Amino acid sequence: MSSLLNSLTTELRRGTLTLAVLSQLRKPQYGYSLVQLLEQAGIHIDQSTLYPLLRRLEKQELVTSSWDTSESRPRKYYVLSDFGVETFLQLKKEWMENSNQLLALLKGDEEDEDGFN
Template sequence: MKEDPILTNLITELKRGTLTLCVLSQLTEPQYGYSLLQVLCDKQIAIEANTLYPLLRRLESQGLLQSSWDTSEARPRKFYALSDKGRSLLSDLAAAWREQTSQIATLLEEESHA
């Protein structure tokens, strides 16, 4: 079956728009990058390291995440967790997501009955 490049691009855009919410939702407890990558993949959220790490740095620079280094192991790891601002934003973003998905579901339901 041949993939439609327009559909592929639209799906990529849709996923890109939701990755921030996905990442923030998994940082209520501290995680280091690779463990976060594994958690997301285990939950069927496809994200690559070269997408995740810049996103983490951007969210930290926006004040939504705080980070700390754990040097107790042989390999130092940078842990990320939600800041207070990040917790508040996650709550607001999740509410906006629920509202938008409800509205879209209503539109799609109307379409299927048309």
């Protein structure tokens, strides 16, 4: 992959990762469980990307965190705040509208592809 394409792909993924993470935090998750959920959905996210994103979401008050020390290995759990749920639902709606519009454009592009009309 060319460096330009790689850069554009990274840019495209950046916003989708935020939405993907928010979508999985309606129930409390710790970092590794979140990585696993996303991987099962076909979305790869490095821990070096995930943890700074979680900290940013917490700073923006979209996510809250708490430590569970009941097991031998303490885990930090993250979950959407009420504000986070509200924001996620608005972002999801926006994403669905944008995706449908873009899909219509891309389908039209496929029809013209062989003739470049």
